[in-house]
Amino acid sequence: MKRTSTVVLDSYRLAQYAQPLSCYICGEDNGFDWVRCRQCQAPLSLAQSTEKRRDVQLITAVGSPSCGKTTLLGVLMEMLARPGRDIQLRVCNSSSLSLQESVMVLLSQGKFPMPTPDDPKDWDWVHCELKKGRRTPVDIAIPDLSAGSLLDEWERPGRHAAVRSSLKQSSGLMLLLDAPRLAEGDRQEEFTALKTLSYLCELDGHRRRGWPGRPVAIVLTKTDQVPAATACPEQFVADMAPQFWDLCDGRLHEKRVFAVSVTPSV
Numbered sequence: 001m002k003r004t005s006t007v008v009l010d011s012y013r014l015a016q017y018a019q020p021l022s023c024y025i026c027g028e029d030n031g032f033d034w035v036r037c038r039q040c041q042a043p044l045s046l047a048q049s050t051e052k053r054r055d056v057q058l059i060t061a062v063g064s065p066s067c068g069k070t071t072l073l074g075v076l077m078e079m080l081a082r083p084g085r086d087i088q089l090r091v092c093n094s095s096s097l098s099l100q101e102s103v104m105v106l107l108s109q110g111k112f113p114m115p116t117p118d119d120p121k122d123w124d125w126v127h128c129e130l131k132k133g134r135r136t137p138v139d140i141a142i143p144d145l146s147a148g149s150l151l152d153e154w155e156r157p158g159r160h161a162a163v164r165s166s167l168k169q170s171s172g173l174m175l176l177l178d179a180p181r182l183a184e185g186d187r188q189e190e191f192t193a194l195k196t197l198s199y200l201c202e203l204d205g206h207r208r209r210g211w212p213g214r215p216v217a218i219v220l221t222k223t224d225q226v227p228a229a230t231a232c233p234e235q236f237v238a239d240m241a242p243q244f245w246d247l248c249d250g251r252l253h254e255k256r257v258f259a260v261s262v263t264p265s266v
Contacts, residue, residue, distance in 0.1 A: 063176030074103025182240040224261035
């Protein structure tokens with residue numbers, strides 16, 4: 001009897017492997033019980049959610065090195081996860097807490113996170129459930145892509161499949177700009193933003209379904225050092241990065257500018 005049961009269970013497991021799980025991000029086929037995609041390292045829990053007919057929305061944050069991307073994502077998770085809010089965030093698996101945990105622990109020690117490694121295997125992926133009031137919950141995915149990989153992809157499109165696939169699937173974008181660098185006249189910050197926007201519109205330039213019609217949040221970081229950026233964020237971008245702002249006006253139909261600042265505990 002034991003032998004028969006073992007054969008039946010093994011046959012069932014082989015049947016499951018015969019039906020691979022396609023990654024939600026890049027479409028690569030993977031084993032049904034794998035945790036991450038072998039191609040792009042995205043969590044396969046996203047694919048499992050789509051199989052259950054759950055709505056999945058991918059939001060990607062991009063920016064230049066040391067612009068504060070990882071810190072902002074960790075703090076944003078901390079704010080949305082607090083109970084008693086109209087918008088409630090709940091992680092779908094234990095690994096999705098890694099980003100929030102690492103950022104908040106470091107900030108409590110008076111430190112900022114180290115730059116995100118370039119190897120996709122070391123990237124944090126947040127898979128969470130976002131619920132507003134009594135509405136049906138939506139699955140939200142937020143990857144912490146490395147700035148180095150982003151810059152490489154802007155220079156040589158197609159070089160980083162994980163970056164390209166993530167942006168193809170993204171429903172919205174947070175484009176981070178380092179406010180102190182812009183205030184100091186650092187043209188590299190503006191050129192990076194120009195490359196980002198040009199890349200996105202080349203990736204999918206459809207007026208409604210592509211990036212021109214998707215929501216883009218232009219986020220000025222470290223604004224505690226630049227009062228002008230806090231007072232009027234949109235005008236600050238227009239004054240400090242006029243070429244980029246002109247391109248935004250011409251190509252983006254759903255954009256807003258925000259000013260943020262995060263400081264660690266002393």
